[in-house]
Amino acid sequence: MQLSRDQLLRAYSQMAIIRAFEERLHDEIKTGDIAGFTHLYGGQEAAAVGVCEHLADDDFIVSTHRGHGHCIAKGCDVKGMMKEIYGRADGLCKGKAGSMHIADVSVGMLGANGIVGAGAPQAVGAALAAKMDGKGKVAIAFSGDGACNQGTTFEAMNMAVVTKAPCIFVFENNHYSEHTGFDYAVGTNKDIASRAEAFGMKVWRANGSDFFDTFDTMREVLDYVRAGNGPASIELDTERFYGHFEGDPQRYRGPGELDRIREERDCLKAFREKVTAAGLLGHADLDAVDAAALALIEEATTEARAAAPPDPANVTTDVYVTY
Amino acid sequence: MAKMTIREAINLTIHEEMERNPDVLVLGEDIVGGNGTAGGPEAIGGIWGATTGLYAKFGANRVIDTPISESAIVGAAAGLALAGKRPIAELMFADFVGVSLDQLWNQMAKFRYMFGGKTTCPAVVRMIYGAGMNAAAQHSQSVYAMMTSIPGLKVVMPTTPADAKGLLLEALRGDDPVMFFEHKSLFAVSGEVPDGDYRVPFGQARMVREGGDVTIVTCGLMVSKSEVAADKLAAEGIGCDVIDLRTTSPLDEEAILDSVEATGRLVIVDESTPRCSLASDIAGLVASKAFSSLKAPIEMVTPPHTPVPFARELEAAWLPGASEVEAAVRRTLAYR
Numbered sequence: 001m002q003l004s005r006d007q008l009l010r011a012y013s014q015m016a017i018i019r020a021f022e023e024r025l026h027d028e029i030k031t032g033d034i035a036g037f038t039h040l041y042g043g044q045e046a047a048a049v050g051v052c053e054h055l056a057d058d059d060f061i062v063s064t065h066r067g068h069g070h071c072i073a074k075g076c077d078v079k080g081m082m083k084e085i086y087g088r089a090d091g092l093c094k095g096k097a098g099s100m101h102i103a104d105v106s107v108g109m110l111g112a113n114g115i116v117g118a119g120a121p122q123a124v125g126a127a128l129a130a131k132m133d134g135k136g137k138v139a140i141a142f143s144g145d146g147a148c149n150q151g152t153t154f155e156a157m158n159m160a161v162v163t164k165a166p167c168i169f170v171f172e173n174n175h176y177s178e179h180t181g182f183d184y185a186v187g188t189n190k191d192i193a194s195r196a197e198a199f200g201m202k203v204w205r206a207n208g209s210d211f212f213d214t215f216d217t218m219r220e221v222l223d224y225v226r227a228g229n230g231p232a233s234i235e236l237d238t239e240r241f242y243g244h245f246e247g248d249p250q251r252y253r254g255p256g257e258l259d260r261i262r263e264e265r266d267c268l269k270a271f272r273e274k275v276t277a278a279g280l281l282g283h284a285d286l287d288a289v290d291a292a293a294l295a296l297i298e299e300a301t302t303e304a305r306a307a308a309p310p311d312p313a314n315v316t317t318d319v320y321v322t323y
Numbered sequence: 324m325a326k327m328t329i330r331e332a333i334n335l336t337i338h339e340e341m342e343r344n345p346d347v348l349v350l351g352e353d354i355v356g357g358n359g360t361a362g363g364p365e366a367i368g369g370i371w372g373a374t375t376g377l378y379a380k381f382g383a384n385r386v387i388d389t390p391i392s393e394s395a396i397v398g399a400a401a402g403l404a405l406a407g408k409r410p411i412a413e414l415m416f417a418d419f420v421g422v423s424l425d426q427l428w429n430q431m432a433k434f435r436y437m438f439g440g441k442t443t444c445p446a447v448v449r450m451i452y453g454a455g456m457n458a459a460a461q462h463s464q465s466v467y468a469m470m471t472s473i474p475g476l477k478v479v480m481p482t483t484p485a486d487a488k489g490l491l492l493e494a495l496r497g498d499d500p501v502m503f504f505e506h507k508s509l510f511a512v513s514g515e516v517p518d519g520d521y522r523v524p525f526g527q528a529r530m531v532r533e534g535g536d537v538t539i540v541t542c543g544l545m546v547s548k549s550e551v552a553a554d555k556l557a558a559e560g561i562g563c564d565v566i567d568l569r570t571t572s573p574l575d576e577e578a579i580l581d582s583v584e585a586t587g588r589l590v591i592v593d594e595s596t597p598r599c600s601l602a603s604d605i606a607g608l609v610a611s612k613a614f615s616s617l618k619a620p621i622e623m624v625t626p627p628h629t630p631v632p633f634a635r636e637l638e639a640a641w642l643p644g645a646s647e648v649e650a651a652v653r654r655t656l657a658y659r
Contacts, residue, residue: 060406094439101437110405111438115429121398122430128399129406132348132384139402152425155395162390318440319474321498323526323573 003215008281009289011053011211015045015268016293017078018069022242024297025068025085029246033305035087038099041069043209043241046267047172048073050206050214050236051140054222060108060126060139062119065100066240067112070142075107082300088307095310096318116177117143117150120169124156127167127231136226138166146177148192149185157199160231168225169196169233172208174240179252196233208236209265212274239265324517330510332484333373333449336491337411341381344409347495349374350387351396351413351449358388370415371451371510393423397448401431401500404446409495416462417452417504420470431500432475443498447491453544453594454642455508460630463638465543468595470502471571471604477525478572480504482546484514486569489523496522506544526573534562537652538582540605541592542568545624545643549592552648563652571601579605580613587618588655592648597625619658622651 003011022042028034041048044066052061052073063070071081077092084091085099092102103111110126113119123141130137147153148171160167171192175182188195193203202224206217214236221232239261243250250258275281327335341347354374356367368375378386389396393414400412414420420427427448434444454463471478477499481487487505494501531546532553541549546567553563564582568575583589589609593602602623609621624643632638 060402062402092439093437093441096439097437101433103434103438103442105405105438105442110402111434113430115425118398118425118430121395121426122402122405124395125399125402125404125410126406127402128348128350128387129403129408132408139406152394152398155390155392156398158390159392159395159399163387318436320435320477321443323477323499 005281008275009285011049011215012268012271012286013289013293014049014053014073015211015271016290017296018045018048018072019268020293020297021068021072021078021082024301026242026246028301034085036098038085038246039066039244040242040246041066043239043261043266044172044174045069046211046214046271047170047208047236047238050208050211051170051218053215054218055108055140057107059137060110060123060130061142062110062123062126062139063112063142064119064144064147065112065114065116066144067102068099071102071104071109071112074109076102076104076109078296079300079303082304083307086304086307087309088304089310090307094314094318117147117152119143120147120153120156121159124160124163124165124167127160127165128163130166131164138168138222138225140168140170142170142172144177145171145173145175145182145186145192148195149177157196157201157231157233161200164230166225166228167231168221169231171196171233171235172238173235174238176240176244176252178244179248181252191235193233193235201231201233202229203232204234206234206236208238209267209270211267211271324515326513327484327516328511328513329481329484329487329505330372332487332516333491333505334375336488337374337377338380340492340495341377341385346407347409347411348385348387348403349377349411349413350389350399352389352391352415354413355386355388364388373449373505374413393419394426397423397426398430400446400448401426401434401444404431404444404500405434405442409445411447411449411495414448414450417450417466418461418464420450420466427476428473432473436475444500445498447494447501447503449503449505451507452504453506453508454631454638455544457633457635457638459633463631465594467502467504467543467571468593468599468601468604471601472599475500476572477501477570478504479525479570480506480543481569482509482512482543482567484512484516485521486523486529488516489521490525490569492520493522493525504543508544523569525570526575527569528575528578529567529569530578531565531567533564535564536562536586537588537590537655538564538566538579538586539590539592539648539652540566540568540579542571542601543594545592545594548643548645549648551645552652555645555649556652561652561656576608576612579609583609583613584616587616589617590622590624590648590651590655592624592643594626594643596628597623598628600625619655622655624648624651
């Protein structure tokens with residue numbers, strides 16, 4: 001199915017916003033004004049956007065510690081996110097989440113997560129809720145190649161198969177679990193999709209650095225799952241442009257590796273080449289989107305820097321609804 | 324009013340609430356039982372009998388028999404609750420909480436706070452706990468103290484059929500995650516249960532009896548042991564206030580402090596192991612808030628700081644009983 005001009009512009013814009021958000025954070029963190037741990041999603045934009053462009057607010061996703069891209073792609077407010085990462089009172093989670101726990105249940109974003117592999121069982125739960133409602137909604141568990149080794153992920157995959165939950169396990173394989181290589185840590189030494197397949201679900205594979213491959217493959221996956229066939233999995237081969245966390249010296253990278261992946265596997269660049277070569281969009285169209293994304297992030301950053309910090313009195317609020 | 328056991332009260336309450344609210348569902352290992360066998364679903368009817376009959380009535384979408392996967396059970400309950408449902412998950416033995424702990428401790432308990440109060444997580448986790456069945460070290464523990472230490476969770480322990488209904492209904496109507504502890508030695512306890520929407524508010528202890536000389540603060544199985552001791556002492560003219568906490572989070576501090584201020588003597592009877600326990604928590608509370616009322620050192624009756632042993636003689640030696648409570652009451656009265 002050919003995407004309309006508006007759909008193409010929107011998809012590119014979502015990716016550009018994520019890229020601008022992460023590049024800006026990379027610089028902001030160096031100023032020392034952002035507290036805590038931050039894990040950047042830059043490089044993987046086509047994966048989040050290629051998946052989430054198919055979803056509505058009442059479809060669910062659960063995310064990871066590298067969650068900014070999933071949040072933006074699912075519709076979390078970008079300015080609210082920047083304020084949250086700055087720990088401000090009117091951040092998306094009132095300054096109680098920070099980078100690692102951003103959530104907005106109202107748009108179906110059930111949370112980034114500081115615990116690797118913790119999200120998959122929750123996605124199964126959300127999928128079971130969707131199944132109870134019977135409206136063809138789905139839940140997506142975003143996991144990386146790190147989380148694919150967690151027992152929680154195994155339990156979740158089996159439980160989803162057993163209960164025929166409309167759950168999609170999206171494995172973004174960026175070849176690094178924190179600072180350890182895929183070839184070492186994933187014992188099968190094959191791929192993650194084969195592992196998911198062994199649990200009894202249908203699997204797909206796509207180039208997670210190519211928006212179109214991801215988007216088109218996800219359509220097949222979603223058609224299959226929304227039709228009531230139970231869970232499915234897709235492995236997206238992608239690249240992490242930054243370290244595990246900001247400040248990571250990345251001594252595990254090979255010589256020239258970062259330059260090479262930025263040159264050869266940049267999903268924004270690939271998108272631009274594809275749509276301009278096909279005459280679907282012009283460079284000027286895309287430049288305008290880039291400029292708008294940068295302007296949005298500039299505004300978000302300026303507002304976040306100026307925003308008020310939380311009142312320390314609120315340290316005890318929001319633990320319980322009633323107590 | 325109808326007379327029934329705690330097991331029946333729990334079963335009835337789940338039935339009634341599932342009928343009333345289509346968002347309520349149950350999930351867990353062998354809560355149906357028999358799936359994938361020659362016997363077929365409900366060949367077991369729920370291993371504890373608390374979920375018997377639900378599958379036939381409400382079907383597989385709302386009565387979800389799961390594999391043995393505690394992380395996935397509790398994690399799915401967390402996800403269901405975030406997605407707007409009201410799951411009741413069962414951990415067949417509370418000891419298995421270790422397998423699922425991250426989903427309780429780092430996930431369910433923290434969602435509301437981490438997300439800035441913008442979500443609720445109305446999940447109930449039923450955990451079958453406690454010693455007395457010679458189930459040994461991994462199937463007998465009272466892990467309520469550990470759960471009580473986690474902000475974001477509520478911790479509930481009914482000791483009567485009426486409370487089993489009232490506290491479970493309160494859990495199911497509330498919007499916070501609740502750890503609902505059911506003592507395996509109390510399932511068969513029988514008593515009157517009010518009909519209809521009977522709810523027992525959390526954080527309000529039950530004054531089991533008033534005696535005025537010594538305060539006994541307890542919960543769970545230890546309530547009945549304390550009552551036996553109090554009966555015996557009453558025959559000698561020694562009066563005990565026996566307080567069944569009902570919930571350890573929230574904790575009815577007022578009931579404890581009011582009684583201690585009147586009696587000046589406190590015995591805490593707790594089935595969890597003594598270090599960083601419910602007993603030490605309440606002792607700390609009383610020492611800091613009612614120190615001047617105390618006429619004697621606080622007595623703590625707990626098991627020894629060991630795993631739960633197997634053999635009948637060993638478990639009997641491990642589990643506090645009425646005689647230990649009685650001795651503690653006599654010690655506090657003999658002070659000075």
